[in-house]
Amino acid sequence: MDGGSEGRAGEAGGPIRWTYAFVDRPTAVFERACAFWTAVTATRLSAPRGDQGEFVTLLPESDDAWVKAQGVESGGGAHLDLAVEDVPALVDRAVRLGAEAVAPHDGWAVLRSPAGHLFCAVPWHGEAKRPPVVDGRDGRDGSRLDQVCLDVSPDAFADEVTFWAALTGWDSRPGSRPEFHVLRPPAGLPLRILLQRLDTPRPASAHLDFACADIDATRAHHESLGATCVSHQPHWTVMRDPAGGTYCLTGRSPETGGLPPTAG
Numbered sequence: 001m002d003g004g005s006e007g008r009a010g011e012a013g014g015p016i017r018w019t020y021a022f023v024d025r026p027t028a029v030f031e032r033a034c035a036f037w038t039a040v041t042a043t044r045l046s047a048p049r050g051d052q053g054e055f056v057t058l059l060p061e062s063d064d065a066w067v068k069a070q071g072v073e074s075g076g077g078a079h080l081d082l083a084v085e086d087v088p089a090l091v092d093r094a095v096r097l098g099a100e101a102v103a104p105h106d107g108w109a110v111l112r113s114p115a116g117h118l119f120c121a122v123p124w125h126g127e128a129k130r131p132p133v134v135d136g137r138d139g140r141d142g143s144r145l146d147q148v149c150l151d152v153s154p155d156a157f158a159d160e161v162t163f164w165a166a167l168t169g170w171d172s173r174p175g176s177r178p179e180f181h182v183l184r185p186p187a188g189l190p191l192r193i194l195l196q197r198l199d200t201p202r203p204a205s206a207h208l209d210f211a212c213a214d215i216d217a218t219r220a221h222h223e224s225l226g227a228t229c230v231s232h233q234p235h236w237t238v239m240r241d242p243a244g245g246t247y248c249l250t251g252r253s254p255e256t257g258g259l260p261p262t263a264g
Contacts, residue, residue: 116204
């Protein structure tokens with residue numbers, strides 16, 4: 001987690017000015033992960049940062065970055081960074097809402113949500129322009145990495161929804177299925193939050209989702225870059241990247257993030 005358009009973060013902390021999705025992957029396969037994620041997001045890597053060079057930003061051709069990556073000792077997954085003008089105020093509010101301050105740093109902080117999801121409060125540096133949809137191989141069938149999905153145990157789901165809705169101040173509504181709840185940011189912010197209620201209890205985890213004009217076309221493109229298909233569902237496909245991390249391709253509009261009118 002790295003310390004390096006408007007939503008409302010309640011009455012303290014100010015609006016959430018920008019969001020970053022973090023790809024967390026083991027250091028042993030971090031280079032492989034970065035090669036894949038830069039390819040599927042049409043970005044290039046920044047110079048590494050951190051005490052051990054464990055942080056990189058995925059830089060689009062133009063506009064502002066919205067994806068970063070972190071090398072971790074083991075495991076992996078994803079997490080959110082919330083960029084605000086007043087980091088201490090956002091931290092204080094998150095704690096009042098039930099979060100735990102895990103690691104304060106100079107100018108930024110690592111927190112844990114009530115259900116156990118790690119996230120960061122970081123300073124806003126003026127990011128404001130969302131990168132465009134990434135074209136498919138034939139110039140069509142675009143996709144966009146636009147969602148962080150928080151997987152939540154059944155007994156913690158209601159409280160976790162309440163926490164994130166209060167912290168972000170975003171539009172909060174049930175998803176397309178009973179186990180989903182969506183937090184939609186104001187126009188201009190690059191990432192939605194999807195909370196998914198699991199069938200059985202397990203530790204909190206998170207993964208990233210792409211909105212795809214054509215799931216099969218995007219899947220084929222990702223497979224050509226080393227990803228593998230794990231499973232198919234009616235409106236999404238679970239994938240595994242070359243570093244072993246899972247993510248999803250979803251049948252939502254890359255432009256709006258919403259499901260097509262005919263989707264259930």
